[in-house]
Amino acid sequence: MYLYLPVALTSINILIPVGLGLAVGLLSGLFGVGGGFLLTPLLIMFGIPSTVAAATDSNQIVAASTSGTYAHWKVGNVDFKMGLYLLVGGFVGGIIGVQAIKLLHAMGNADFVIKMTYVLMLGIVGVYMFIESIQSMRKKKDTAAAEAQEEKETAVSRFLKSLPLQTRFEKSGVTHSALVPIVLGSFVGVLAAIMGVGGGFLMVPVMVYMLRMPMHVVVGTSLFQILFTCIEVTFLQAYTNHSVDFLLAVLLLVGSTVGAQIGTVFGRKLKGEQLKVLLAVIVLVVTVKIVFELTLTPSLLISQAGGH
């Protein structure tokens, strides 16, 4: 069955957005990512104008992350305190990022910098997570090696501990200076704004590797944080660009809210390392896809302005 989308000005088979929503929602519930880096290009592929695809995607993530945050909160996997500090940082970073984009456009090589940042970030994060989680799976059997790893990390943690405003994050079971999540949050915010994505795939590794939070709490907290970011983005897109398609968002969220619940249930059955490996694989697949897009001659040399 086809439905006409009033803002996208196109007609779409309803099974497409519902199915895509379900798949992306599943990823949200499992890994704590918004999934914009997957969904937006897929929507464009199915004929949705790029500006509408990006804006509507953030509206849909509001629903998926609400559903996911709720499910994770029910099982005690959301660190609200950490989430708020990261949000403050992300907000500041977003403002800096938008200015950076303006500067890049003025310099005339914006797309090159954006694409390269995207590929490098995805590639580095994917490879690092993949290797690290495979190693930690092995080390579980070899506790001596794990202890050696702990030794090495104390240099970094000693520096982190020397920072002022130390505070305890009960849910995550870690103690950090309040400055750490704020600075890291703003770093992700800058990159996310430059790349035009929510930044979940960056925030998750930052929480796991730099804030040393347990993977399951990371997923819940990341969703909580994404929820607020996407509320802000949805409003700005609707208000300034008029590019949110309400009906498309509804079709997507029918799938994604359910997907997020299923993802949460599945996620609880998997170990932290298994989740990390899976996320690393997805990130690497996306990286390879983008590298192909960059190197193969495109069939159309012209595309609609706006969006990614």
Next chain:
Amino acid sequence: MNCGLRIADCGFMGKGRNKCGVRSAKCGMITMIALVFMLILGYAGSASAMLTAKANHDHITIDFFYHGSTVGVKGLSDAGRDLVIKITSPEGEQVMKQKGKVAGVLWMNVGSLKFEKTPNMYELFSTKKIDDILTPEQQKRHTLGYAALADHVEVSPMKNAADKTQWFGEFVKFKEASNLYKTDFGNIELKDLPDGHQEYFIETKWPYQAAPGDYLVSVYAVKNGKVVEQAESHVKVEQIGMVKTLATMAKDSAAIYGFLSIGIALSAGFGVGLIFRKGGGSH
């Protein structure tokens, strides 16, 4: 003729209006009769060469279940004429991203191109290949065919004419992929009528990608490489009901629309969360 001249004379003389008035009344009658006669003759003359055009579905309404439509264009022309049918949206400005190679290996957006005097939709149907029935000059004059359209539109920034031809070609490819540009030669149905006319007919799928607005259907009768007659019809595409309400709201009440979108998303997320909890899905 004489009488006509005299009337003119009267008008210019001004004096002796009475005499002239009587004479002019007589003359007026004769002129009137002559005019009516000429009109009838003229009508009969043009009727034998009259091109007509009618779109069978001239008001397309878009509701939630709209998935494009079918539009038929039919009419009469003199027998033996070639015909060209052009369906276009009003011309406007379109900004597109331009892909190019960076550092010799990487394809990415390298800039933007502005297409002015460019219709968003352009469909062309003709009895034969456009180059076989119309001279390039005639194609240009009536903007018939991609070559003529390329000449008509303005693309910036462009280095030279070859650059423009290449990028307009890419633009056409993009539009064809979105079903908004099309050329179709040799598929107009023609039927000769006993009175020396022919009836023409095409049926075309109206793409759902075509935005709401007024579309112009122009029909050209062609003889010896030249357009000899032209007729027009219109197709109006309009959103109705909830589709229209939502589209208007997105533009005119953007803040409320934004809050509504967020509100629905939040409640859907919570709602599904509650359902799953009750259902025991996530404990």
